[in-house]
Amino acid sequence: MRRRLVVSYLLLMVLVLMALETPLAATLATRETDRVRADRLADATRFASLAGPALRGGVVGPLDSELGAYDELYGIGAAVVDRDRRTVTASVSWEAGPGTESALATALAGQQSSGPESVWPWTDGPVVVAVPINDGGEVLGAVITATPPDAVRRTVTTWWLLLAALGLIAVLACISTAFGLAGWVLRPVTELDSVTHEIAEGDRRARVRPRLGPPELRRLAASFNNMADVVSDVMDRQRAFVAHASHQLRNPLTALRLRVEELGPSLTDPDGRTEHRLALEETDRLAMVLDALLTLARAEREENQRITVDAPAVAASRVTAWQPLARHRSVTLRLAAVDAPAYARTVPTAIDQALDALIDNAVKFSGAGGEVTVTVRSADGGTAVEVRDTGPGMTPSQLDQATERFWRAPDVQNVDGAGLGLTIVAVLVDASDGRLTMRPGEPRGLVAELWFPAPAGDVAPTGGPDGEPPAPGVLPEPRPPAAPERPVDAH
Secondary structure, eight states, X not given: OHHHHHHHHHHHHHHHHHHHHHHHHHHHHHHHHHHHHHHHHHHHHHHHHHHHHHHHHXXXXXXXXXXXXXXXXXXXXXXXXXXXXXXXXXXXTOOOOTTHHHXXXXXXXXXXXXXXXXXXXXXXXXXXXXXXXXXXXXXEEEEEEEEOSHHHHHHHHHHHHHHHHHHHHHHHHHHHHHHHHHHHHHHHHHHHHHHHHHHHTTOTTOOOOTTSSSHHHHHHHHHHHHHHHHHHHHHHHHHHHHHHHHHHHHXXXXXXXXXXXXXXXXXXXXXXXXXXXHHHHHHHHHHHHHHHHHHHHHHHTOOOOOEEEEHHHHHHHHHHHHHHHHHHTTOEEEEOOOOSOOEEEESTTHHHHHHHHHHHHHHHHHOTTOEXXXXXXXXXXXXXXXXXXXXXXXOHHHHHHTTSTTOOOGGGTTSSOOSOHHHHHHHHHHHTTOEEEEEEOSSSSEEEEEEEEOOSSSOOOSSBXXXXXXXXXXXXXXXXXXXXXXOOOOO
């Protein structure tokens, strides 16, 4: 945009210079030509006063010497002709050329003649001046001079080059001023664009400096900052509400479950015992939903603090942690061999929690005899972590909805889970500037791949296999359950 503004300023400046300098250049050429014509008219008039007696007496000796000295001194050819257009005397360099015949005809008619009106740098013809020779009102002949245009052209060219140099200096000054003016005008817009991208990437503290640019853009920057403050405050309030509500509901839910458990021994009816068991399961399910909501609220509050993580070590740790549940469900869970170190730059515990959710889903839906393979490799300038299972997989339409909150596939409505596991994975991956891709496996199953950017340079991980301890406000790392009967919600 700055280039377009500068070009528009420059175009306007060039048009103004052309409008000013073109008439000035023409005026300078005309003025210099008029000066030369006036000098030649004065010289020809003096020669005409000397030629009158010479033509009457038929003696041209003094006039001939005058024309010769004039030609030798100034290099200007001159001639005296009578009324019959016969050359009475002429200087050495005299030569009839373009314009001499018409000038001579005008002079013999009793009028002075001079031309052209202006000498341009590309003009070839001489400056021709003709003056009649009068004697008592009778025209006896004419004096005619032909001045070479070289000197006039050099003078005009010099003036034009000076004008061009001044115009070039003005254009350069205009370009410099235009860049400064465009930068002053566009700096708030550029910063607004940059801050908008920063906010979109998760830095909600980014703001535009309000004291840049013209007043209109300053007001725009102030309005944008106010809007960003309001939106950030609304988002904080919303997430705080979800977190507080989830947290506050834990205590009454725990109390409710205890009371329901205490009712168990007093129930003797088989149907009552069945309903009692179902009530306990629903309270457990509600507790899982609250835990997932609390985890999601904390993940969304992540302020994009980054740490360097040894991805293979983290993957090995999570595979080891989930082995008991996998064996309990007769699922083979393994980590593929890693050929080289692979480091990732992520928010704290991003890989840990994402693998917990993905491995839980894979183990849960693969079924007895299924296989789950975790692979870590370097890819696309970063680190890719892949979880592949042999479960039923998802259709393309289900893959499009898989990361939506509380979404669950129609055929797994009765399976434990809150429908927030993949949503949490997507939030953590996005906060780490990574990406989550899911696709059907071959010949069956689901492949979920996490990609995280690699750290700049050869950087060692900032923590152990699980990364460094989370900073204040960073979501603590979740762990799989100690008992296989209560898997962590991940779907």
